[in-house]
Each structure stands twice: as structure tokens, then as C-alpha cells.
Amino acid sequence: MTADLLTNRQPLRPAVYIVGAGPGDPDLLTLKAYKILSQGDVILYADSLVPPQILEAVRPDAEVIQTASKTLEEILPIMIDRVKSQQSVVRLHSGDPCLYGAVQEQMQALLAADIPIEVVPGISAFQLAAARLQVELTIPERVQTIILTRISGRTHVPEAEELSSLAAHQASLCLYLSARHIEAAQAKLLAHYPPTTQVAICFRLGWPDEQIWVVPLTEMAQTTRHQKLTRTTLYLISPALDPEQQNGRSRLYHPDHDRLFR
Ligand SMILES: C[S@@+](CC[C@H](N)C(=O)[O-])C[C@H]1O[C@@H](n2cnc3c(N)ncnc32)[C@H](O)[C@@H]1O
Structure with missing residues (x-):
């Protein structure tokens, strides 16, 4: 059953997916987080918060961008540009995005720029x-x-x-x-x-x-x-x-x- 759930994928629509990566163990990604992560065109993540093994599912041709040294002002235009070019963007957050994730200002800025978003919860x-x-x-x-x-x-x-x-x-x-x-x-x-x-x-x-x-x-x-x-x-x-x-x-x-x- 799990194999079916993993292989039965709808293509991702161009949007920013704000995804909870869980605490660090890839086995603790939700099925939805795993699916989105393995399909995304662009993956943004802070390497100080998310360990590299979480990225094992990422497509080899995906654009992977580390954000630890970037400001929100640098990150936002990247996300907006990629979605406007019809790409799916995965913004990974450690644990659950609703806890100390600094996601509120990101979501507001993306919605103000008419960029669709979807939030996927994670294990805190x-x-x-x-x-x-x-x-x-x-x-x-x-x-x-x-x-x-x-x-x-x-x-x-x-x-x-x-x-x-x-x-x-x-x-x-x-x-x-x-x-x-x-x-x-x-x-x-x-x-x-x-x-x-x-x-x-x-x-x-x-x-x-x-x-x-x-x-x-x-x-x-x-x-x-x-x-x-x-x-x-x-x-x-x-x-x-x-x-x-x-x-x-x-x-x-x-x-x-x-x-x-x-
Ligand atoms: C920026 S907050 C992000 C919290 C995250 N959204 C969550 O739901 O777990 C980072 C803090 O969360 C806690 N934290 C996050 N991941 C952790 C982990 N794998 N082990 C221990 N503490 C963790 C620590 O207190 C760390 O200083």
C-alpha cells in the first residue's frame, strides 16, 4: 500500500510548498512531505537546521539552494521568480513550520505577490x-x-x-x-x-x-x-x-x- 501511495503522484502545480521536514530523521517525514520533496523543481533549505540526509529524496536535476546565509529579501525574489517560470518551489523548515519557523512574513509576502502557497505540517x-x-x-x-x-x-x-x-x-x-x-x-x-x-x-x-x-x-x-x-x-x-x-x-x-x- 505504501508503495502505491508513493508512486501514485500528481504533478506539482507551480507554487511554494512550505514543508515541515521533521526533526532530522528522513523516516519521520510525512508521506506528503516526501512526495513533494521528491518532485519539487527547486528546494530551499537552511543547512544549519535541516540535515543533508533529508535531501536524499530530491530529484538529481532539482535546483538546491542553501538559505542559511541569505536574508528574506534575498530568498523571496528567488521563490517568486521560479514560480512565475512555472516551477514548483519547496521551502523546507525543520520540525513543523508553525513553530518558530519565521514563516508568517514569508507567507504574507508570497500571497501579496500572488504566489500560491501550500503548507505541509511536520513532526516537531x-x-x-x-x-x-x-x-x-x-x-x-x-x-x-x-x-x-x-x-x-x-x-x-x-x-x-x-x-x-x-x-x-x-x-x-x-x-x-x-x-x-x-x-x-x-x-x-x-x-x-x-x-x-x-x-x-x-x-x-x-x-x-x-x-x-x-x-x-x-x-x-x-x-x-x-x-x-x-x-x-x-x-x-x-x-x-x-x-x-x-x-x-x-x-x-x-x-x-x-x-x-x-
Ligand atoms: C528555529 S526553531 C525550529 C523549531 C521547529 N520548527 C520544530 O517544530 O521543531 C529551532 C529550535 O527548535 C529545536 N529543535 C529543532 N529541531 C531539533 C532537533 N532535531 N533536536 C533538538 N532540538 C530541535 C531547538 O530548540 C532549536 O533551537
């Missing part, structure tokens, strides 16, 4: 982190909320979303883009999470050199510095990581639960 880093750790981030009676956030850096986080106020919820907190400011993040988290809270420090999930350290919150910054982590690192801070807390039971598959709600 926090989802692969939970899979690797074999944890559910929403354990009944323990934690039922997931927060995806970052600490203020060059991009300012609105005051109402300050890390210390989000920490007060003691939810499963997925911290993106924060390795360079990890001391400040640790101090803000310790204002509310118990010091023994387990933190998974996840470096390059899905890349060949993936590494994960699980440490108490008090060692989050020290481990980050010791391992010289500055980028492509996701922090998962959660009561769900505490081995003694993993014994909650959902009502969903309980024998007393009405099957209509499954």
Missing part, C-alpha cells in the same frame, strides 16, 4: 523527544497541559508569556531556542518547579549525532555548558519524566469507561 522536536524518552506528556492526575515556549533572546517574548509565569503551571514544558540563555531559564523555572524535577536535554534529535541527557533541573545549565550545547537543543521539563510519577492511569481504557468516549 518536542514530539520526537517524548517518543525517544517513551513518556506521555499528559499523564492523568499528574499533568494535563503542554507548553511550547522559549526564553527571551534576540527575539523578545511578550511579558505575559514570561518563562517564570509559565513555570507556575508546572506543566510539561518544552523549551525551544534557549541553550544560549540556559542559566536564566533554569533560575526562572526553579522559582516554581521542584529542584528534583527531571529535565531531558535533547541535542539534535533524529540526527546521526543525537544525544539526550536526563538530569535534575538544578543541573540543566551546568550540563548544557559542560556539553557545549548552543543550538539544536530542546529541553523537556516535566513531572511526567519522574519515574515515580509514571503510574497514573487514564480513564480512557479503564473497564468502567463508556466505550463511546474512546
Whole structure:
């Protein structure tokens, strides 16, 4: 069945396809992302965020453009020009494009230039982190909320979303883009999470050199510095990581639960 799905392809219409590449492992591309990637005439990607193995599916004659050193003002005319020449353009983003992908301004500029776009979701880093750790981030009676956030850096986080106020919820907190400011993040988290809270420090999930350290919150910054982590690192801070807390039971598959709600 999978072979049929892969070979049964409609030609791509000229448009910009904003595609989530997932965290790095090509097996974690969606089927749709894979199909579009293997058909696109032009592929734009930031080599600092997307590993080269993701490009294995790309046509040998496709035009591949690295964007890490380019500004939006340089990237946009390339996309617009290629679509106007009837080509399909794939703009790859790591993980899911709707998270810290700087896609909003791209989409607005493309639509303003009458360029059709299609967005294809991808698996975000926090989802692969939970899979690797074999944890559910929403354990009944323990934690039922997931927060995806970052600490203020060059991009300012609105005051109402300050890390210390989000920490007060003691939810499963997925911290993106924060390795360079990890001391400040640790101090803000310790204002509310118990010091023994387990933190998974996840470096390059899905890349060949993936590494994960699980440490108490008090060692989050020290481990980050010791391992010289500055980028492509996701922090998962959660009561769900505490081995003694993993014994909650959902009502969903309980024998007393009405099957209509499954
Ligand atoms: C520009 S953001 C892009 C996030 C992406 N859109 C996503 O959904 O995962 C880059 C940040 O995402 C996290 N990240 C993305 N891919 C990762 C990976 N493979 N392993 C660990 N962290 C990752 C890191 O916090 C990194 O600093």
C-alpha cells in the first residue's frame, strides 16, 4: 500500500510548498512531505537546521539552494521568480513550520505577490523527544497541559508569556531556542518547579549525532555548558519524566469507561 501511495503522484502545480521536514530523521517525514520533496523543481533549505540526509529524496536535476546565509529579501525574489517560470518551489523548515519557523512574513509576502502557497505540517522536536524518552506528556492526575515556549533572546517574548509565569503551571514544558540563555531559564523555572524535577536535554534529535541527557533541573545549565550545547537543543521539563510519577492511569481504557468516549 505504501508503495502505491508513493508512486501514485500528481504533478506539482507551480507554487511554494512550505514543508515541515521533521526533526532530522528522513523516516519521520510525512508521506506528503516526501512526495513533494521528491518532485519539487527547486528546494530551499537552511543547512544549519535541516540535515543533508533529508535531501536524499530530491530529484538529481532539482535546483538546491542553501538559505542559511541569505536574508528574506534575498530568498523571496528567488521563490517568486521560479514560480512565475512555472516551477514548483519547496521551502523546507525543520520540525513543523508553525513553530518558530519565521514563516508568517514569508507567507504574507508570497500571497501579496500572488504566489500560491501550500503548507505541509511536520513532526516537531518536542514530539520526537517524548517518543525517544517513551513518556506521555499528559499523564492523568499528574499533568494535563503542554507548553511550547522559549526564553527571551534576540527575539523578545511578550511579558505575559514570561518563562517564570509559565513555570507556575508546572506543566510539561518544552523549551525551544534557549541553550544560549540556559542559566536564566533554569533560575526562572526553579522559582516554581521542584529542584528534583527531571529535565531531558535533547541535542539534535533524529540526527546521526543525537544525544539526550536526563538530569535534575538544578543541573540543566551546568550540563548544557559542560556539553557545549548552543543550538539544536530542546529541553523537556516535566513531572511526567519522574519515574515515580509514571503510574497514573487514564480513564480512557479503564473497564468502567463508556466505550463511546474512546
Ligand atoms: C528555529 S526553531 C525550529 C523549531 C521547529 N520548527 C520544530 O517544530 O521543531 C529551532 C529550535 O527548535 C529545536 N529543535 C529543532 N529541531 C531539533 C532537533 N532535531 N533536536 C533538538 N532540538 C530541535 C531547538 O530548540 C532549536 O533551537
